[in-house]
Amino acid sequence: MVAKITFPRFVIGALNYNEQKVQKSVAECIGAGNVLSEVHKMNFHQKLAVFENLNALNERASTKTIHVSLNFSPTEKLNKTRLMAIAESYMEKIGFGEQPYFVYQHLDAGHPHLHIVSTTIRQDGSRINTHNIGRNQSEKARKEIEQEFGLVPTEQQKKELVIRSINAKKVVYGKHETKRSIANVVNSVINQYNYTSFAQFNAVLKQYNVVADRGETEGRIYKHGGLVYRVLDEAGNKIGVPIKASAINSKPTLVLLEQKFEVNKGKREEPKQLLKKILDEVLQLSPASMQELMGLLAKKNVYTVLRQNEEGRIYGITLVDNQNKAVFNGSEIGKAYSIASIQQHFYKTQPLTKEMEERMQTQSVTHNPAFHQPSQNQPHFDEGKDVQKDNLLQYLITPEITYENVPAQLLKKNRRRKKKDRNL
Known part of the structure; x- marks a missing residue:
C-alpha cells in the first residue's frame, strides 16, 4: 500500500x-x-x-x-x-x-x-x-x-x-475537458517525478499531450514569471485555450517548479543508477538505429525525447524513466550515454559492406559542406567537428526521418530571408 x-x-x-x-x-x-x-x-x-x-x-x-x-x-x-x-x-x-x-x-x-x-x-x-x-x-x-x-x-x-496509473490518459482536445484533463496530468507528475529543469518536466508532460508554456521571451507572461499549461495535438502543436498555473488546484507555478528543481537535485543518484542499468541492458542488444533504440527503451517503460536546436540539429537526448519516476539527459548519466556516444554505438556494431564502401567512395567529395546540403528531413548530429569516415558511414545508414518538426517560425524566417535576398 x-x-x-x-x-x-x-x-x-x-x-x-x-x-x-x-x-x-x-x-x-x-x-x-x-x-x-x-x-x-x-x-x-x-x-x-x-x-x-x-x-x-x-x-x-x-x-x-x-x-x-x-x-x-x-x-x-x-x-x-x-x-x-x-x-x-x-x-x-x-x-x-x-x-x-x-x-x-x-x-x-x-x-x-x-x-x-x-x-x-x-x-x-x-x-x-x-x-x-x-x-x-x-x-x-x-x-x-x-x-x-x-x-x-x-x-x-x-x-x-507506473505513470499509466495516474488519472490521465493522453489528453485529446475536444474529447476531454481541457482544464480537468491538464490538472490530472500535472498534479500527478509534479510530485511523483524527479526532474531538475523546465525541459525535463516538459519531457514527462509531453507523453500525455500536455506542455508547460512560459510564452514568448518578449511576451507579458514570460516577463512576469508566469506559466500556462496547454494541450498538444498528435503532431506536437499547441491547441486550445491555455490554462493558467494558478487556476490548477496544486498551483504548479514557475516558482513552485524551481523549488522542486532544487529539492530534486539531492535525490538523483539512485534513480540515475537504475536508468543506467536499463540503458546498458538495451545497448547490449546492439540496436542498429535510433528508432530501434527508442523502441527497446519503450518496452522498458522509458520514453525518449531527442533535443533539437532551431537549425534542426539533434544535440541531446532526454530519457524519462516512467518506472522509477525520474528524468535525465543522457550526458548526466555518463559520457557513454550522450547523443554522440549513442550514435557511435549504432554503427560500431554494424559490418561495413562492399555496398557501403562504394557509397562512401561515391559521396566522399559531395559530402563536403561546400558542395552538399543535407536533406531537410535528415536528422543531423552536431559533433562539433569535421565529418570523418565514421560519421559519413552513419550518414549513409541513417534513415531519413525527422523526430521533431522544424518550428513554423523558423520556416517563416527562411522565407522572409529568401525574399529579401531576391530583392538585393
Whole structure:
C-alpha cells in the first residue's frame, strides 16, 4: 500500500475534487467516519458543512484540511467492506480516528485506490499536529496495515504504479475537458517525478499531450514569471485555450517548479543508477538505429525525447524513466550515454559492406559542406567537428526521418530571408 498525504489550502477544493469524480461516475463515496448522517443521503453542501463548522472554531490555523490517498497493487481485489476497514484503521493509526472524514473509492486508474478527506481541527478547536506525519505516523501505519490485511508491500508496489496509473490518459482536445484533463496530468507528475529543469518536466508532460508554456521571451507572461499549461495535438502543436498555473488546484507555478528543481537535485543518484542499468541492458542488444533504440527503451517503460536546436540539429537526448519516476539527459548519466556516444554505438556494431564502401567512395567529395546540403528531413548530429569516415558511414545508414518538426517560425524566417535576398 502506498500512502500519500497532502494539505490543501481549502477544504472545498479537496471535497469538490472527489465529488465531481462521483458525478462523472468514476468514483463513489463508500463511507464516512464520525458523521451522524447516512453518507449516501448527504449532498455536497452537507458534507462541506461538516468540515466548515469545525474549521470555524480555529481561525489561527493555516492548515485545516488533510487529503489522503491510499493506493493498492493492481493485483489486489478489494471490495468496499475491506477498503473501508483499511481506511478506518489507517485514520485511527495516524491520529484522525475521532475526526470526521469521507472515504471515496476512485475507479479511473489502473490500480485500486482511495481518497480520504478530513479536517485537522478537533471538536474543542485545537489543531492536530501534522508535522512529519507522513514520515512518522503514516509510515508506521502503512507497515502495520500491510501485515494486518496481507497487502502488497510498498517497495514492490512502487514498481507497479507506473505513470499509466495516474488519472490521465493522453489528453485529446475536444474529447476531454481541457482544464480537468491538464490538472490530472500535472498534479500527478509534479510530485511523483524527479526532474531538475523546465525541459525535463516538459519531457514527462509531453507523453500525455500536455506542455508547460512560459510564452514568448518578449511576451507579458514570460516577463512576469508566469506559466500556462496547454494541450498538444498528435503532431506536437499547441491547441486550445491555455490554462493558467494558478487556476490548477496544486498551483504548479514557475516558482513552485524551481523549488522542486532544487529539492530534486539531492535525490538523483539512485534513480540515475537504475536508468543506467536499463540503458546498458538495451545497448547490449546492439540496436542498429535510433528508432530501434527508442523502441527497446519503450518496452522498458522509458520514453525518449531527442533535443533539437532551431537549425534542426539533434544535440541531446532526454530519457524519462516512467518506472522509477525520474528524468535525465543522457550526458548526466555518463559520457557513454550522450547523443554522440549513442550514435557511435549504432554503427560500431554494424559490418561495413562492399555496398557501403562504394557509397562512401561515391559521396566522399559531395559530402563536403561546400558542395552538399543535407536533406531537410535528415536528422543531423552536431559533433562539433569535421565529418570523418565514421560519421559519413552513419550518414549513409541513417534513415531519413525527422523526430521533431522544424518550428513554423523558423520556416517563416527562411522565407522572409529568401525574399529579401531576391530583392538585393
